[in-house]
Amino acid sequence: MQSRRPAPEQTTRLAALRTFCDRALDDYPEFSHYDEFEPDFWEGIDLLRIADDWVRQHPKDGPKALADGFVFPTVWDDLEDRRDQQRYGLQYRLCDAWITTRPDAYALEQIGARLQHMLQYAFEDSDYPLPTDEDDPAYYRRSPDQAWAFPDVHACINRLSNYPSTPAWQTFAEWLLDGSWNREQPPSAPGGEQRKIADAYIYGHKEIQRIALSLLEAGRLDYPRFVRAANTWGRAMMFYSDDAGLDSDDVDLTRYADEDFDEDDANDEDPEDIDDESSQIDEIPTQEPAVAPPELANFTVRYVEDALAGLPHNAERLADTFRSVEVYQTRWLLQALAVIERLGITPNDFDSFGYTAAVLQYFLLLQDLPKNQSPELLAALSGFSRNTLLTALPYAGQASRVVLDALGWSDLQAFQREYLNIALAPRSGWGSDLPNTLDETVGVVDRYLLDKALAEADPDHLREYLAALEPSHWAFPETRVLLDAYQGIGRAALEKKLTRHAQPAMRIYGLLPVTGPDDVRQRYLTLKKLHKEVRKYGAQRQANSHAAVQAGLENLARVAGYPSVIRLEWAMESEIAESTVTATTIDGYDVTLEIDGLSPTLHICKGAKALKTAPPAIRKNADFIALKAQQTQLKEQIARFCRTLEAMMSSGESLALDELKPLLKMPAVRLLLEQLIMQADDAALGWLDSATLTVTDLEGRQHIAEKRLRIAHPFHLFMAGQLSAWQKEVVTHRRVQPFKQAFRELYLLTPAERDTGLWSNRFAGHRLKGKVAARLLQVRNWSTSSVEDIYYESKEHGIHAVFNFLDTGHYLSETEHFTFDTIAFYRDQKAIPLEQVPPLLFSEIMRDADLLVSVAHAADGYSTSHETLQRRAELVGELIQGLGLRNVRCEGHFLHITGQRANYRIHLGSAAIHIEPGNYLCIVPVGSSSTEFYLPFADTDKKMAEVLSKMFLLVDDLNITDSLILEQIQRADIPGAGHVIDA
Template identity: 85%
Template sequence: MQSRRPLPEQATRLAALRVFCDRALDEYPELSPYDQFAPGFWDGIDVLRIAEDWVRQHPEDGPEALADGFVFPTVWDDLEDLRDQQRYGLQYRICDAWITAHPDTYALEQIGARLQHMLQFALEDSDYPLPTDEDDPAYYRRSPDQAWALPDVQACIHRLSNYPSTPTWQTFAGWLLDGSWNREQPPSAPGEEQRKIADAYIYVHQEIKRIALGLVEAGCLDYPRFVRGANTWGSAMMFYGGDAGLDSDDVDPDRYTHEAFGEEDSSDEGPEDEDVDDESFQNDDVLDEAPTPVHPELASLTVRYVEEALAGLPDNAAKLADTFRSVEVYDTRWMLQALAVIERLGATPDGFFDRFGDTAAVLERFLLLQELPEDQSAALLAALTGFSRNTLLTALPYAGHASRVVLDALGWSDLQAFQREYLSIALAPRSGWGTDLPNTLDETVGVVDRYLLDKALAEADPEHLRDYLVALEHSHWAFPETRVLLDAYRGIGRLALEKKLARHAQPAMRIYGVLPVMDSDDVRQRYLTLKKLHKEVRKYGAQRQANSHAAVQAGLENLARVAGYPSAIRLEWAMESEIAESALTAATIDGYDVTIVIDGLSPALHICKAAKPLKTAPPAIRKHADFIALKTQQTQLKEQIARFCRTLETMMSSGETLALAELKPLLKMPAVRLLLEQLIVQVDDAALGWLDAATLTVTDLEGRRHVAEKHLRIAHPFHLFTAGQLSAWQKEVVTHRRVQPFKQAFRELYLLTPAERETALWSNRFAGHRLKGKVAARLLQVRNWSTSSVEDIYYESKEHGIYALFNFLDTGHYLSETEHFTFDTIAFHRDQKAIPLEQVPPLLFSEVMRDADLLVSVAYAADSYATSNETLQRRAELVGELIQGLGLQNVKCEGHFLHVTGQRASYRIHLGSAAIHIEPGNYLCIVPVVASAEAFYLPFADTDRKMAEVLSKMFLLLDDMDITDSQILEQIQRGG
């Protein structure tokens, strides 16, 4: 066949137009900075004015030349140089602008002729060189939607849909809908689904709807043509009117045009799409159109087509499955018609989709009733009684809001409550059919309301329940994980479930807690198993780790409900108390006395022989059962202390209070007593002081004792600050050389700054810091931030219903896969709305800012990090108290520096970087070494490593006469 080429007179006009465009590049000042790759270059250029200048210069054939220039494209590869590319880019735009503004008959004929050629010869011709084999770079262009340069099929149909309804237009439009050109495409691979040419153009459906409307208004769309159009264009020809009880949940396909073209053009040479806008950019106006009422005749034609299509099943089922993929049903008549088809076909639940495939896909859409007013239930029930049991069972999983009526028709009203609970478990959070306990950050997924489920199971007839579950096995209501949960709830399948746990399967973690309690030790063992899983999943990536932690939490919540505890945290406290009370803490083994002793915050084994301490356990007792039990208990106690450190720090950060009834069981645990007695607490929202666990009294700074009467909270630095006692408590901690389990008195405190009061809704405090993606992702996850999406880095405060959001720039799809990114703003949201920073609870604000500070200090991408004022202030306060408490001479703290006067020289140490300078300014390099825990005192166990480095250097330089390292001495001598 012959490719479509310009006629001689058209070629003459095109040559003149090319000369004009080439000259225009030099004569129009706005085109002088032409850069085909500059984004938005054409936004400020009036290309229609340039087209009008051309027409004024060529009044006789100028408009025809512009139409010719639009429909006879130049392939990008054929453009010789940059100038040629720029000229063609301008030509396409002025032609496009002119024919859009002046839709005359000649342009319509040319667009129609190109469109007819592209569709009739979709498999034989192309604007590009035809490939010879699969390795050819142009191979992908054999897809009909990739075979043509602009204006391609989509561009021509878009122009056609916006033309006035003249007789010429009606001829083109009718031909397009009739689909005589719509041949089958050859499959790319054996067994591939058979597609037709029109199937490649799903992005013109809105245009097809406009064309159909134009034809019906012109009286040119009868039912036979409508059927041909529907058989060609599928869902584009479906006009659902509300009166018919039909609608569509389809999203406007034009919305995804940019994305789709980007994907399919990814292997193309690229510049053509950079320079000449494709139709995705021409259709933006369509996205903004308000919905218009459906033309009554189009709605009537659609209803007739739907009725005949359903009655004619299974003929043409594959095409109908696509045509009706988005239909929504609001009237029971469609459901009843679908049921009639199922009855006629003799379908059964076990073979519905396996035997009937596309037919089942069509029927599923019409069975899914979107709503059912209560006053229509009786009429539907009466109609359903006319269908067989197999038909009703087949339809049950797809019946939507009518499923409860189907249950009644089956005589299974006793299963109403069970079905409600069954779907509630499987489909929470509700994100579409078939979710079935998804891997998610939602800790409520898979958590069972035992009261409702027990009630539902008690109401259900066992035989009905068995038949119900069998009927669902082959449907999308099969929900295998939910079935496992129901079995576990009844004590079935424990071994299989534990095997899944060993593979860290997340649904199994959620389900494990629902197993019935077997014996007195079962709850504790399952509690320890879930806690062990929480630790083991840290080896995975950030997303799986976060989802697994949520699954473990759901499992603990289920276990708490099974064991009769009001919440997972109360279960944790009870289990830890049991572990502590039943623990073996001492034993005499073959004459050796072995005892677990908590030294600081670390449990250790003390071994004595005849009252003489031994450094290590002798080999003779290491395999003894009691020694192994003590070693195990030492490990469990160490883990318990770590767990409660995190729990108590979280309680301090949130300001949570503990009622005395909750506190007393906790204090039975030696580890908790140890931790709480090293923390400053506040009783009854009043007195601050040290807790005496034995008497439940608190001693304040003046030595006064206050009896706890209602509740107790672990004081946050904000509480100390607002009471005007922060400095005094810091002094108290250092003076008595207390070691707090985590930073409390010297914890960084972040208060609103004037700049943040001015910005009101966001903080720029850490904006601009460049961070390492992998380090940041790990740190955020450990700090309980959600990192599942870089567009949604958040921390949820359940106490306040507030989400704190970190906004980052320059990120990829996943934070952990982004090499570097930039911190931007911090904001807080409630109910998806930003709230003023002044309304954020002070403790939440301070802790979020502390996480941000920690993030930029640990994950900083540059060589050094400018430590925040809050961190420097806490370090200065700590050093000041240590200097005074230890009675150190020749040391003083001024601003951000620690000044040390040695015998060899005077030094200053920066509190942020730990960098040393010999006064007046020479740098002193001392490589830090890891110091032992006993090297010097710090008032908290979670050591600030940089602070430890500052202090180690301070002690070293105070006694600089004892320095023996030759490299350090050489620097001091040279610097002094």
């Protein structure tokens, strides 16, 4: 077989065109800054003007040369150098621009000849090197669509579909649609799927339909030709219409409508790596599909009826042809049922019918059924056997409820509705049967509706129904496990799945019936333990697992009779507190569990003597082990409530007194709340007396809470003009708050943010470490599953806060470094002005951003934010005054210390020390989990602790004994080597 090569006169024209394009790269100023990697470079080039210049210079053969240049491509790998690549890139685009806008008979002839050659010699020829004689099998090893450079089959069909419908064009279009060239492809592997050449070009729907329409208008498309075209091009020849009750959910994928020349992408990809239609998802057009001409719609209906009658012999071809069909009239359902009846298909062997079953599913799935049509359908269904109806039931779409009636199972209507509602949620997302998802409602059961459905269902009917669904796609094994658990079946197997952190099991676990007085509490603690354990996984699995745990808690709350998860949590924590054993005597040793500060501690005494540690004699005693377990449980409870109360403060949530009173039964909660500044009835600020439900303000006045209490946010203190006064109050009385409240960073809208309106640039430009940032965001409940959507959801306000980053990979954790860009807020997927963002939410989101930048920063020149420095300055100022440190003062961002050996200044952001006027003093503190000096909050700011440790060391510098530190102070002009101290 002779490969298709240009004739001598075509070769001459191509050489002249090549010379012109090579010269054009130098002569046309728009190419002076040529950059092949600039995505929009070619959009700014008037290619048609340059092609016109070529034709003016070669009026006789110029147009033919442009057609020749289009249909005789050069393989990218054969181009000699970068200049050659640039020249050919220009040549291809010039030719394409010309033949697209100026079609003529010669261009039609040449495009047709190339297309005909590619289809007729799909396995014998290629634009790329063919296999040698030693290769076996001796045909081109890639699929036909990978054998040709641009213009390939798709590109040629695209150009032809837009050409004028001349007699020559019509003759070629008939040949193309008839498919006489459509041979079977050699199998890629023994026993592999048998496909034909046209199967490689399933994305040409729009072009093939344009060609068919033109032939119809020319009177050259009758039904026999339509059948041959449909057998060749499948879905592309389906012209559905509402009148026929047929439609399509397919999309018009115009893959090459506006393609750019890029042979590297077009021809070097392994066809096995192409993800079918998913690779085209970015190119789905948004325009509404055109109404099908009546004649073509009638042809389609006739073709569909013949196809169904011809099953199963034509099933393999039809499985793709009808892959996207949607049916809206019962006649198609009835025709599919007739095929099932004719072939004797049963529920157990439906899947064994392969392609036939696939085709039948499309026509069984009725998309809509008005209630007034149900009686008519029910009468028609009475003519089919029980086996046929059972086979069709899980595929019948909106008709499934009528199939149930036809089977005599009307009592299962409610159960089927609940069964599908559970299994197919979330309807807006991917997957089914309790998928791993961020949706916290998946697997949560409406007990009233499910109980009602189970009560209505005849047990025998239900058993037969579930058995009939077992071989089908409605089997839903996870939903079956859920239904069993709901009825108290399979607990041991479910708990075994929990040890593997199976997410469906987490959702289902709460549904088990309550078996004893401690059952709810133990399951509550198990789910809380799972919430903690899954933090070891990646961002996506961790987020999905947390959603699954939340669904499990929701189910548990409903089973146990609580109105919400928060009420369940408070009741369980109260039970834990009430059941806590706090003291025992073991062999003469008195062991007591007490809360010191915020830490549960075991105190051990022998007579009047306190012991620092438990003696070996009692460590294995069951009562001592039980107290140790209670200590651990109490630590976890305090940590859980710290997180809960901080979240309540951050959101501004308030509690009605009847909601608060159960919480105050817990010693740990009383301890936490009494160290926090409370606001009574949105007015008075003060310390809480949990016994009297009063708050005491700064002047000592008591205010009785009438309706509600909330944990005051710094914004509330700021708006009341009392922020500084409350900071002084906290330090003066040496209170230790469970988390930062009075000294919490407060972020207010800046003038620059008011100007930008919809976004904040406050932290833009900071370089961050990917793994550190990803982990920090996950811990702070940000969604990080997609780098294009890093968000925090405020359910209270219906607002999503979004962090935008630059230079990221697919996941934050896989990117070594990336750059913070903007922060924005959205409601209902629309950006909202920053001025409309609730102040507490705005401040907390900015605090997360500041924390992210300070902890994950990758640059050496990082500077602490103004808000953080301000809070540190306020804290240091109050401590200086409270401790009476006369030789220390705080000015701006520096702490100044007048020592007896020298004068020092410490930067509040970096904790760097200078011996004034400007000599660096290197002191590196040893890391420690606790501090020996007072801080007014339990969640220690490590850098603040470092600043204070250095301050206390230098305040009394005469007591410094470390020789290396003393040497630096005494020789302030010599930096000296740093020395590690235990500060």
